[in-house]
Amino acid sequence: MSLDVIFLKLMSGMGVTVSIFLLTLLFSIPLGLPITLARMSKNKVLSALSGIYISVMRGTPLMLQIIVIYFLPFYGFGINVTAGYRFIAVIIAFSLNYAAYFAEIYRSGIQSIPRGQYEAALILGYSNTQTFIRIVMPQMFKRVLPAMTNEIITLVKDTSLSFAIATAEMFTMAKQIAAKEASLMPLMAAGVFYYIFNFIVAIICKKVEKHFDYYKI
Amino acid sequence: MELLRVENCRKSFDGEEILKGISLSVNEGEVVSVIGPSGSGKSTFLRCACMLETMDGGFLAYAGKFAAKEENGKVVYAPHVELKEIRKTYGLVFQNFNLFPHYTVLKNVVEPQMIAGKTREEAEKKALECLEKLGLSDKAKNYPCQLSGGQQQRVSIARALALEPKVLFFDEPTSALDPELTGEVLKVIRDLAALHMTMIIVTHEMNFAREVSDRMIFMENGVIRAEGKPDDLFNSDDERLKSFMGKLSGN
Ligand SMILES: Nc1ncnc2c1ncn2[C@@H]1O[C@H](COP(=O)(O)OP(=O)(O)O)[C@@H](O)[C@H]1O
Ligand SMILES: [Mg+2]
Numbered sequence: 132m133s134l135d136v137i138f139l140k141l142m143s144g145m146g147v148t149v150s151i152f153l154l155t156l157l158f159s160i161p162l163g164l165p166i167t168l169a170r171m172s173k174n175k176v177l178s179a180l181s182g183i184y185i186s187v188m189r190g191t192p193l194m195l196q197i198i199v200i201y202f203l204p205f206y207g208f209g210i211n212v213t214a215g216y217r218f219i220a221v222i223i224a225f226s227l228n229y230a231a232y233f234a235e236i237y238r239s240g241i242q243s244i245p246r247g248q249y250e251a252a253l254i255l256g257y258s259n260t261q262t263f264i265r266i267v268m269p270q271m272f273k274r275v276l277p278a279m280t281n282e283i284i285t286l287v288k289d290t291s292l293s294f295a296i297a298t299a300e301m302f303t304m305a306k307q308i309a310a311k312e313a314s315l316m317p318l319m320a321a322g323v324f325y326y327i328f329n330f331i332v333a334i335i336c337k338k339v340e341k342h343f344d345y346y347k348i
Numbered sequence: 349m350e351l352l353r354v355e356n357c358r359k360s361f362d363g364e365e366i367l368k369g370i371s372l373s374v375n376e377g378e379v380v381s382v383i384g385p386s387g388s389g390k391s392t393f394l395r396c397a398c399m400l401e402t403m404d405g406g407f408l409a410y411a412g413k414f415a416a417k418e419e420n421g422k423v424v425y426a427p428h429v430e431l432k433e434i435r436k437t438y439g440l441v442f443q444n445f446n447l448f449p450h451y452t453v454l455k456n457v458v459e460p461q462m463i464a465g466k467t468r469e470e471a472e473k474k475a476l477e478c479l480e481k482l483g484l485s486d487k488a489k490n491y492p493c494q495l496s497g498g499q500q501q502r503v504s505i506a507r508a509l510a511l512e513p514k515v516l517f518f519d520e521p522t523s524a525l526d527p528e529l530t531g532e533v534l535k536v537i538r539d540l541a542a543l544h545m546t547m548i549i550v551t552h553e554m555n556f557a558r559e560v561s562d563r564m565i566f567m568e569n570g571v572i573r574a575e576g577k578p579d580d581l582f583n584s585d586d587e588r589l590k591s592f593m594g595k596l597s598g599n
Contacts (some may be wrong), residue, residue, distance in 0.1 A: 250400050251446035255460035255511065256435060265459070271449045347493035348449050 137308055141320055144304035149328070151221055151290045152299060156283065163233030170238055181234070186229030193272045194295045197224040221293040229286060236278045239331035240271035273343045280336035287329045301325070349376045351411050351437070351515050357396050358405035359389075366392050369406070374515065377544040381557035381578075390550045393444075393567070394519050398440050399431070403565050409516060410437045431583070437465065438515040439508035440449050440544035444524050445500045447492040447507070447527070453479065454488040457507045464511060471510075478506040482536055485546060498529035498596040505536055518549040548578060566592070 169181035188196070201220040204210040211221075246268050252262040291302035305321035308314075352374040359367040366389045374380055382390050395401040397408065399415065403423050408416040415434050416425045423432060448456050454475055461471035477487055482502045492500050501521055508516060518537065522530035533554050540547065543562045551557050557564060560577040566574040566581060566589050574581055574589050581589065 245446075247442060247444060247446035249446070251442065251448070253400065254398060254435070255465050255507070256432070256438045257460070261463060265446055273450070346449050346491040 136174060137312070137317060138305050138320075140308060141301065141317065141324070144299060144301035144321075147218070147298065147300040147326075148290050150300075151225060151293060151298075152287060152328075153219075154222045155225040155229055155286060155290075158222070159233055159265035162226060162230035163237055166230055167237040170234060171241065185231045185234055187230050189235070193224070193228050193289060194292045196228055196294050197221060197293060200224045200227075213282065217296055217298050220296065220322035221298050225286070225289070225293075228253070229282070232282050233279070236275045236282065237271060239278070240275035241267060243274055244270055270348060273346075273348065276336070276340045276343065280340070283336060284329055284332060287332055288325060291325075349411070350374070350517070351376050352397065352540065352548070353407070353409045354393075354397055355407035356405065357393065357403050357408070359392055359396055360382055360402060360404055361392075366570050367396065370567075370570075370572055372397075372547060372548075372565070372572075374546060376514070376546055378562050379545075379547045379549070379560055380563045380565060381539045381561040381593075382548065382550045382565045383552070383554070383557060384573075385564075389570045390565045390567050391519055394440070394517050394548070394550055397424075397439065398517055400440075410434050418509060421575070436511070437513060438517060439499070439511060440512035440517045441505055441508055441521050443520045445492070445497075445502055445504045449492050451491075451582075452488065453484065453490050453492065453495070453503050454509045456503060457510050460507060461510055474510050475506070481504075482506045482507075483532075497525045498531060498532045501525065501533045502536055506531075509540075515546045515548065518551070520550050520552065522553060536595070552596060554593065560579070568592075 138151050166181055166184065169177045170180050170185065172181075197220065200223050201212075201217065204216070248266055248270070249262060252266050257266065268295040269333060290300060293300055294303040299301055301321050301324060308317040352371055352372065354370060354372045355366055357370045358365065364382050370389075370393050373436070382393070384390055396403050396406075399408075402425070403416060404406070405418055405421075405423060406416070406547045407414070407418060410520050413430070413434055414426060415431060418587065427593065448459075451459065454472070457475035457478060458468070458471045459473060461470060466474070476485070476488065482505060484499065484502055484506060487495060487499060487503070492503065495503065501524075501556055507523075521537065522527065530553065534553060537547070537549065538556075538560055549557070549561070561578050564576065564578050565572055566586075568588060574584055574586055576584075582593065584590065
């Protein structure tokens with residue numbers, strides 16, 4: 132295999148890796164919110180269910196979750212999946228898993244908002260929903276940005292776990308080529324890619340945190 | 349006209365009775381100060397009156413509309429919709445301001461009005477008016493963190509006033525401020541008193557309270573130990589009151 136073919140293959144894997152990363156964030160960041168709300172709900176059943184969900188998602192390997200979600204339609208319901216399901220299964224597993232982590236981060240963020248903010252809002256005539264959306268949520272996001280940055284950087288590296296079901300992302304490609312060519316070079320190249328990717332992600336996260344520096348809590 | 353009526357308000361925390369039956373009636377235009385040693389239940393009383401805490405016993409009404417009453421030994425609050433209306437009759441200025449840090453000064457004053465149903469234009473006009481009255485016109489675009497404590501407290505007073513409450517509560521409005529900043533806040537409250545704003549003020553500023561109040565209340569251990577015109581309290585022979593006043597003026 133010539134170098135430019137190797138490079139092209141890695142490139143296509145890169146695209147898949149970036150897609151997994153972006154789609155996971157797109158779904159898990161919003162999904163974390165209802166999970167937190169359920170967790171913090173006064174309804175004991177709802178709170179317990181959410182608690183179990185979070186603890187299972189955080190207490191079992193993500194790789195196992197990916198494999199289970201990939202094979203569930205067939206072993207669970209006897210449905211034959213199409214080739215495209217591989218990618219979908221990865222996105223579902225990552226989104227569900229990261230939503231649990233984000234939910235816990237949001238919860239600590241919400242709990243750190245002083246009581247006085249709620250009390251002022253109540254006295255000023257805000258409803259509970261208005262208080263949450265206008266007062267609590269924006270401040271929560273600012274407070275949790277550093278913790279979210281950590282999680283997002285972990286996600287860049289975690290995308291490689293989808294090799295478990297042979298998704299055509301960067302790491303899977305690099306591993307295949309390395310085996311075929313008996314060379315470490317493709318894996319090195321992949322390593323460089325992950326490093327640069329993370330570097331860029333960290334810069335963007337810092338920029339977002341900076342953007343919210345216009346006020347202090 | 350009677351704007352606030354509290355009868356026999358009782359409140360316990362963790363089995364310990366903090367308020368042992370406090371009654372207070374405040375008429376339109378009256379300024380009432382509440383003084384007393386720390387831990388005597390002043391804040392708890394204010395919070396019960398503002399419905400930030402639920403009472404364990406007693407009666408509460410604003411402008412003749414009942415908010416809470418006792419039935420068969422339990423306190424029953426008015427229906428949610430009515431409480432929402434009743435809440436519009438009063439405002440509260442907190443010791444530590446509780447401004448919304450993510451909003452500009454202007455938005456802090458505008459948004460509550462819009463939630464009450466005003467249009468943006470109306471709300472902004474009113475907000476700018478209030479800010480100007482409190483000498484904060486040039487701070488409208490700033491964030492609370494960019495202001496001094498005294499300025500922040502004045503913003504929080506503007507925020508409360510913009511909703512045009514009939515009664516305004518203050519819980520130690522200058523206690524969180526550096527001594528050199530208390531003056532500007534006390535001046536604002538004095539000006540409001542001159543305009544006959546109905547106010548209930550918890551404070552440790554004895555001279556200010558004496559000067560501004562129509563009536564003073566001395567609280568101790570969850571009861572009202574003395575009540576009357578400022579001069580009556582300052583000339584009282586109640587030993588506890590005398591020692592409390594003495595300690596404060598000795599500072
Ligand atoms: N939320 C609460 N839970 C338990 N105890 C409380 C609570 N709020 C106030 N207390 C207690 O009630 C007493 C009176 O407090 P407070 O009303 O703040 O007094 P003051 O404002 O006169 O200093 C204090 O002993 C305080 O510890
Ligand atoms: Mg107090």
